[in-house]
Amino acid sequence: MKANASLGTVSKERKGVSRERGYIRANGITKRYGEGENAVVALDDVSVEFAKGEFTAIMGASGSGKSTLMQCMAGLDAVTSGQIQLGETELSGLSDDEITEIRRDRMGFVFQAFNLLPALNAEQNITLPHRLAGTRVDRARFDQLVSMLGIVDRLDHRPAELSGGQQQRVAIARALIHSPEIVFCDEPTGALDSRSGEQVLRFLRESVDTFGVTVVMVTHSATAAAWSDRVVFLADGQISGEDTNPSVESVLAVIGGVGGRS
Amino acid sequence: MISLMLQQLRTNWKRTTAVFLAVLLGVAFVTASLFVGNLYNNSLRDATGDQVLGADLVVTSENGDIDASVISTIAEQPGVVSVDNRLLTSGGLSVGSTSSYLSIGPIPQIEAVRANIPLKEGVWPTAPDEIAISQAQADAGGLTVGETISWTSWESDQTHTFTIVGISPNDTGIGMSVMGAFVTPDSFVQIAPDARSIGLLVDLDDTVSPGSVAASMESVAGSSVQVRTFDDYVDDAVEYYAGGAVAIQVIVLGFAVIAMIAAGIVIANSFEISYAQRTRELGLLRSVGATARQVRRMVLMESAVIGLISAVAGALCGVAIVASLNRLLFDSGRLVFDPVRFIVPVMLGLVVTMIAALAPSRTAMRVQPLQAIRQTEAPLVDHRASRLRKLASIALIALGLAVMGGGIVLAFTVSVDSGMPMLVGILGGAVSFLGVLISTQVVVPAIARFMARIVGNRSSATGELAFSNLNRNPRRTASTSTALLMGVTLITMMAVGVTMIKSTLINVVNTENPIDLEIEGRDDNGSLTSLSASELRRWQEIDGVHAFVVTYGGSVATTDDYPVDLVGVDLTNAQKVLRTNVLAEASDDTLVINQDLGRSLGVTDGDTITLIANGNQVTLRVIVERGIGDHAVVSQSVLETLTPDAPMMGVWIRLEDSASTGDVLKEVRKTELPGITLSISGSAAFRAEMLDILDTIFLIALGLLTASIVIAIVGIGNTLTLSVIERTRETGMLRAMGLKRGQVRTMLATEGVLLALIGCGVGLILGTLYGIAGVYCVFGDSFAVVFSLPWLWLLEIVIVAVLSGVIASIIPARRSLRIEPVEALASVS
Numbered sequence A: 001m002k003a004n005a006s007l008g009t010v011s012k013e014r015k016g017v018s019r020e021r022g023y024i025r026a027n028g029i030t031k032r033y034g035e036g037e038n039a040v041v042a043l044d045d046v047s048v049e050f051a052k053g054e055f056t057a058i059m060g061a062s063g064s065g066k067s068t069l070m071q072c073m074a075g076l077d078a079v080t081s082g083q084i085q086l087g088e089t090e091l092s093g094l095s096d097d098e099i100t101e102i103r104r105d106r107m108g109f110v111f112q113a114f115n116l117l118p119a120l121n122a123e124q125n126i127t128l129p130h131r132l133a134g135t136r137v138d139r140a141r142f143d144q145l146v147s148m149l150g151i152v153d154r155l156d157h158r159p160a161e162l163s164g165g166q167q168q169r170v171a172i173a174r175a176l177i178h179s180p181e182i183v184f185c186d187e188p189t190g191a192l193d194s195r196s197g198e199q200v201l202r203f204l205r206e207s208v209d210t211f212g213v214t215v216v217m218v219t220h221s222a223t224a225a226a227w228s229d230r231v232v233f234l235a236d237g238q239i240s241g242e243d244t245n246p247s248v249e250s251v252l253a254v255i256g257g258v259g260g261r262s
Numbered sequence B: 001m002i003s004l005m006l007q008q009l010r011t012n013w014k015r016t017t018a019v020f021l022a023v024l025l026g027v028a029f030v031t032a033s034l035f036v037g038n039l040y041n042n043s044l045r046d047a048t049g050d051q052v053l054g055a056d057l058v059v060t061s062e063n064g065d066i067d068a069s070v071i072s073t074i075a076e077q078p079g080v081v082s083v084d085n086r087l088l089t090s091g092g093l094s095v096g097s098t099s100s101y102l103s104i105g106p107i108p109q110i111e112a113v114r115a116n117i118p119l120k121e122g123v124w125p126t127a128p129d130e131i132a133i134s135q136a137q138a139d140a141g142g143l144t145v146g147e148t149i150s151w152t153s154w155e156s157d158q159t160h161t162f163t164i165v166g167i168s169p170n171d172t173g174i175g176m177s178v179m180g181a182f183v184t185p186d187s188f189v190q191i192a193p194d195a196r197s198i199g200l201l202v203d204l205d206d207t208v209s210p211g212s213v214a215a216s217m218e219s220v221a222g223s224s225v226q227v228r229t230f231d232d233y234v235d236d237a238v239e240y241y242a243g244g245a246v247a248i249q250v251i252v253l254g255f256a257v258i259a260m261i262a263a264g265i266v267i268a269n270s271f272e273i274s275y276a277q278r279t280r281e282l283g284l285l286r287s288v289g290a291t292a293r294q295v296r297r298m299v300l301m302e303s304a305v306i307g308l309i310s311a312v313a314g315a316l317c318g319v320a321i322v323a324s325l326n327r328l329l330f331d332s333g334r335l336v337f338d339p340v341r342f343i344v345p346v347m348l349g350l351v352v353t354m355i356a357a358l359a360p361s362r363t364a365m366r367v368q369p370l371q372a373i374r375q376t377e378a379p380l381v382d383h384r385a386s387r388l389r390k391l392a393s394i395a396l397i398a399l400g401l402a403v404m405g406g407g408i409v410l411a412f413t414v415s416v417d418s419g420m421p422m423l424v425g426i427l428g429g430a431v432s433f434l435g436v437l438i439s440t441q442v443v444v445p446a447i448a449r450f451m452a453r454i455v456g457n458r459s460s461a462t463g464e465l466a467f468s469n470l471n472r473n474p475r476r477t478a479s480t481s482t483a484l485l486m487g488v489t490l491i492t493m494m495a496v497g498v499t500m501i502k503s504t505l506i507n508v509v510n511t512e513n514p515i516d517l518e519i520e521g522r523d524d525n526g527s528l529t530s531l532s533a534s535e536l537r538r539w540q541e542i543d544g545v546h547a548f549v550v551t552y553g554g555s556v557a558t559t560d561d562y563p564v565d566l567v568g569v570d571l572t573n574a575q576k577v578l579r580t581n582v583l584a585e586a587s588d589d590t591l592v593i594n595q596d597l598g599r600s601l602g603v604t605d606g607d608t609i610t611l612i613a614n615g616n617q618v619t620l621r622v623i624v625e626r627g628i629g630d631h632a633v634v635s636q637s638v639l640e641t642l643t644p645d646a647p648m649m650g651v652w653i654r655l656e657d658s659a660s661t662g663d664v665l666k667e668v669r670k671t672e673l674p675g676i677t678l679s680i681s682g683s684a685a686f687r688a689e690m691l692d693i694l695d696t697i698f699l700i701a702l703g704l705l706t707a708s709i710v711i712a713i714v715g716i717g718n719t720l721t722l723s724v725i726e727r728t729r730e731t732g733m734l735r736a737m738g739l740k741r742g743q744v745r746t747m748l749a750t751e752g753v754l755l756a757l758i759g760c761g762v763g764l765i766l767g768t769l770y771g772i773a774g775v776y777c778v779f780g781d782s783f784a785v786v787f788s789l790p791w792l793w794l795l796e797i798v799i800v801a802v803l804s805g806v807i808a809s810i811i812p813a814r815r816s817l818r819i820e821p822v823e824a825l826a827s828v829s
């Protein structure tokens, strides 16, 4: 009941959110996989928006559509219907190249695993977005990032020579190096122990506070969600609730109610 | 972007080994064939150049002879120091009882020319009875300086005696100053007063330019002569003689192109597999913002770098091969490093690599960003062959077969001499083969599935795994076998073609002359003379003699007094000797003759004829047969009835098929027969020479096709290695479940053998068909084509294919066995 109540108040408050950089919005998106009898509706008419400089966690049971929502909003996957808007830009209807360029210049990604190219060392992996765009690396930002992440002495190591936590931190540096408007993370701490996970989360929090970047993070962990400004709950492809002042307890209360973590 | 690509390449270089090897082998082959031609031209240039080196101008005439007036006109031109009229006369050189051809010319008169013909031994002749002969002549006759030879002019029939004072370099037969032998100009006029001129060598002083003198000289000397500078002359001569070299080079290059095509198939396949395995990596690049075009550009750049590196390495290998060949074969030929012949193969290698990378790069481009994230590997490509491909291949095969059939029909309706049916046949073959190559994506998977159904279920666990692996990626299986299919098709075609041409021509030769060796004795007057039994019996013992029959001779006459020389043989033995059954119907009351003799005697097949000798008389039935030479053959008893003491005239011998005609003849000649010269005829020598030529052609073709076969084997090894990498986890799991090391090895070897067998099987069938069709296009109805297949060769091809499948699996198996079960299961991505 608490979730439903807060959902109402939040959406009222949010009416005045400015449609500037870093603002991203899904408007009635539906994602269906497959055809006919085998069709799976992963997202069912979902509308959600993330404000600039906000750290949002997406939670929900396995198969509830969290990854799908994130992938659709990032333009990694096409929606079946509905619109997605990043700042002033309408994503639906753009060509593959146009969406790719938006991803390259305005977004950052951290996945659960396999974030890095095995052939490149940490530094080269971090600067990859700049190489792809053919732009110059902002050295000051690079230095700031690697020192904040504590990977200064790991820069010339290949991913195979890094621990899982270090790999995730390199991935975060890569996601932030080109000053993106928004960073998507899909279970960034899923493969990490609690200590490494905490380092990653603290850094995400810091980057929101320091750089004003919008962060959208999919997670199963209430502890992780507690680092965020707001938690959006998904169930069966629909938004089932929201928590604008999340704590471990408040989140656990909700996910316990919607099925919790299996 | 470039540094990103290079970095990727450095990590992935193992996956490009096959590409590297394939390009290297192909380019090395192309480079070597280009440089060999260049080598030949250079040695030709040296040979030609040496002949006139030192002369400033060369004057030749179209009809051979040069008028004395022209010679004096040329001599009066400004700047001319001297004119050397090169004369030539022919005759026979007698040493002991042997005689050989020896051309003689006067010593070159221009000092500089003479200086360029360094004597191997001795000095230039100065006295009228002195001669310098070439090294080759000296070697052939076992002659040295100081010996005396006699030479008989073919023009005057007069014999002259000379003492050898010098040995000159060899006559290569294309110049005009180096001949078989040299005498002084005075002596030359003596032995050959009417010798013909083969050209003039002109010495100019240094003040004039040869080019301008040549031009002005040609205008005063008249249109019948051609005045060229030394350089132009050599260029023209090389161009003329190099015509043959160009033809050879074109053929060799044809094989090189085949090797490059095989390389292209292997390269495309390696890239395709390599990109499939890098799906996650490529997907990650896409999700962090690489556009599809950027990904494509990156993989294309990658292939360009690999192509360039391996092509340069290949060209260097090619040059190295030629350089060592040069040392081995042409000690005189110098290798000129011609940059064009280096750059062209490198560019070719690069272009082939890039073209081969085009289709796979499209696959790489189609990788979706999500494929980096999703654990399940979405199919990269649609495995079903497109309808277009099916239609195109069926259309091409049908069209090609129709054209090829047209070629055969042409061969039977119009003359085959024009070569027209052959060209049509080749065109049809090429078109249909293109269709086959396109169709492999459809056909090979079908065969693999079929084999799996027939054998797979009944085989062991490893066999079953091998079959299922083969069917897991049909496209890959198809392209892997295609390279081998191409090589095997071509080799089989050559083997079948050459075998059938052989059997057909042997049949023709045998029909014309069914006796391998026919030995007769002749006396000094050239008449037939009898031989004694002991010699004849000794020949029977020679190694390599398969069957043997003594011939008896007798002169008889017809009732019209027309003389006939009869040959009497033991009919049973004679039939064993002859290669056709012309004596099959002969008996004790027949006379076997050929049509010509029948016409002279006024009889035809089935007539009777009465023969008389020494008052004895027999009546015989006439059998007219093709190919018993001009012999009139009767049985030994018939001959004895007519001439009771008929002498032994010689023997007919049939050789073992494996025997060397030369060795047998050498043994025969060892027999000392005073006053008797052996006359040896028969088809053995000709047949052996013919077989030799055909075998050589086949061996050369085989050697040249080896490159493409090796490339194909590299391709099989590559596919297996890459699948091993891909199946690391799976192998680990199988090993954890109890698959033994030996079984892993067997599984991969089975996969390799199956891949090889599919390509080889289809290649054998196609090659046989093409070979047979080719033979009919060549012969038409000009000869009766004798059908025969080189079973041994075909078997060997299968064995080689199986072995290469096993060999190709060795390295992948080692790699696979290095995977520890735990490690394999732990490894992510």
Ligand SMILES: Nc1ncnc2c1ncn2[C@@H]1O[C@H](COP(=O)(O)OP(=O)(O)OP(=O)(O)O)[C@@H](O)[C@H]1O
Pocket: A033, A034, A040, A041, A042, A060, A061, A062, A063, A064, A065, A066, A067, A068, A069
């Ligand atoms: N490529 C696909 N094809 C078909 N169905 C899919 C595909 N991807 C996801 N789905 C389905 O869509 C639904 C949502 O999947 P999604 O991956 O978004 O779940 P999730 O909330 O991220 O789950 P998890 O917590 O397990 O990661 C699931 O039912 C899933 O089976």
Ligand SMILES: [Mg+2]
Pocket: A066, A067, A068
């Ligand atoms: Mg998920």
